Amino acid sequence: MTIKPISLLILVTLLGGCAVGPDYVRPTMDIPAAYKESKDWKVAEPHDNELGQHWWAIYNDTLLNQLIDQIDISNQNLAQAEARYRQASALIQSARAAYFPTIGANASATRSSSNTTPDIKNLSLNASWEPDLWGRVRRTVESNEASAQASAADLRAARLSAQAALAQDYWQLRILDAQKYSLTDTVAAYQRSLQLTQNQYAVGMVAKADLIQAQTQLRAAQAQLIDLGVLRAQTEHAIALLIGQPASSFSIAPVAYTATVPAIPTTLPSALLERRPDISAAERRMAAANAQIGIAKSAYFPTLSLSASGGYQSSSLADLITAPSRIWSIGPALAQSIFDGGLRKSQTAQAIASYDASVAAYKQTVLTSFQEVEDNLATLRILENEAQVQDQTVQSAKLAVTLVLNQYKAGMVNYNNVITVQTTLLSAENSALSIANRRMAASVKLAAALGGDWQ
Template sequence: MNHKLYLKTLSIALIGLLSGCAIGPDYQKPNTIQTADFKEGEGWKLATPKIGIMPEKWWSLYEDNELNQLQERLLGANQNLAQYEAKYRQALALVKGARAAYFPTITADVNAKKSQQGKGNSVTKTYDIGPSASWEIDVWGKIRRQVESANADAQASFADLAAAKLSLQSELAQTYFQLRIMDIQQKLLDDTVLAYQKSLSLTENQYNAGLVVKSDMTQAKTQLKSTQAQAIDIKYQRAQLEHAIAILIGEAPANFSIKPTYIVPELPGIPSILPSQLLERRPDIAGAEQQVISANAQIGVAKAAWFPDLTLSAGAGYSSNSFSHWVESPNRYWSLGPQFAMTLFDGGLISSRYTQAEAVYDEKVANYRQTVLNGFKEVEDYLIQLSTLQQEAVVQQEAVDSAKESLRLITNQYEAGLIDYLNVASTQTSALTTERTQITLLGNQLTTSVKLIAAIGGGWTTAELDKD
């Protein structure tokens, strides 16, 4: 058989071998617990948001320009996010490396050596030059499974990046709203301090005129100083929140500040979803599934180790004992042929690796199912929390109205000389507490709405995986 016929026969055989299926199980999506609807979602269904679906930039629902600008800065400068982006690039490089195994490896060799066999024999000179190639034929689909696994790992890394992005965006929005609530609290306390200063001045004048006892004056002063201390503490809390925002957007706290404002966004309508849609919206769930896909492919890789590897090697070049006649036709050579290699005994190593691969798969399936359950729980938790806060806000508004009316009546009685200042101070404290509680409830509603949006995946969907 001449070498051309040999090459043709070998090529036909290789095509037949490569047409086979990849060894190991093909991926099937694991079953998960499903429900028709969310238990705590009744009020959610009745909500009528301005839009029917969640926008990719979900924070735009709050219609706050300052928040919009901060979110853009976060995407470009947050260093935790930069770490996840770098990890994703690493995963993509590993995919490229895995795919390289589909192709032959070609090298070029140049050798010049001297050798001697036996003492007294002449020294032999040998000169070799020429390329060589080796190609592992993917007979059993091992390389295909390795590529499948690497690609799934890259998709999981991309999902991790998306999850980190969503988490940081959520953290930024929550911190921003907490800061704005501190602004409202600060204004309330500053206004209250001014009112208490006027009350103290009036009480001092009344005391000097002999109209009230000294305890009324000291009580008014105590009330003022206590409220001033609260106002100072609010400044400290706001500064901490401002520092946290600076870090989130990649700034040093010393170089960053946000001007106070006394307007907070209204609570937006949040587009509702079904539990079945949650699997397509949360990046952590998508990432967990990609880990299952990768582990499933690794079972095929482990199983392929029981079968022989087929490597096709080829070489050509010139070999001569004379440098001057090195590269001449008579000194030309070539070689081509397959090589089968198979492990006959390894003390159970391959078997243990296969068992390990199956166990890793089971672990990833369990992790995927638990991630789905955790997702359901988070949505249910934030739905009931948001609903409860909305009910509390209605009742708290009634409490604020009642406290203001009570303060008006008590103040009138004090000015008429019917009661002492202790009653006024007690009522003032109660009124201030109810107003501060109302503001805190507003902040809790805003931050919980952000948590709910993050729990349903923000504006992300699994379609994002196909883009990369």
């Protein structure tokens, strides 16, 4: 019984429509209709400061904008992610190449030392093709495409992470500058207190212990001011690393801190599934893992190989390219594993387990995203109230310092009272700046948790 070529082509075409393994369907997740913490959240009105592709512009800081713009140019982690994306994209074409036949050419000359074996000259052209009967190639392409899309999402995630890290470092640097200005004023106030105490000691109004306490308080504040430079230098170096510059040649001049926490509007949480790059990457890895199940299952079915070759073979170079020297072969071949000791079964089970793991990772990523949004919404809401109370604390501490210093000048109280109120003021001012830093950091984290893009 013979199979005509046209019949074989029709059979291959029909079978080529098959693809074993499950078709990908994104798992569903129950998501709330609104954020729990957003009920007490103050939505920005009007909406002209909504986050967009350049989400950091809501802070209205020119230098911050310039620094973050440099991330795309010279951040090395981003360069690595971009290279991995190009590598993943190249694998798509590598998989697609299996759709097409391979064609090769061969030219050889064989010389034997035996007198009875003639020298053989060979010139041939060969082609082979393995039709994708069970969708193995199709599933491989599908898996590689999903992996490339996951790499693209990883690239976006790396960019967003670097942008958020730089913004947090930048605002910490500005808070450190504000602490430096505050400590500088405190040192100046302590110097005035020391001078006052020296004058009173000179005329016998106070004991030497008051003078020693005033000197100790001043030296402690001066040491704290010097120590602040360590953290500022390290923060500045971290910014240099994020923009791909040597720390030794990068610096940011101190400026007064005048920033305020922007009002960030929030949207429905379901939008996270399309906006956050880490969720997108996790979802694409699920699709890639699902396709791997089909690849594993295709090993249960026989493979069909179509091959053909033709050329010339002769012992004489002069007679090589002549009709009598022509050789050719053509024909299909079926191959099927009969026994593999459970290899295919274990590979399929491995692919299914890998897919199940990717589903769990996807769901965990979604849940984590909601946690991050809720955490930072709560942080911003609570810290806003705390900041108002702390500002009142600072004003009260300043008034207390003024009153106690006047009492000390009049000889009504000893220097311990001055130290107490001045220490309270310094602590209150540091706490206020710490709250400001946490609020700015929380606003950056919220922007990143929501994907950094409102549009």
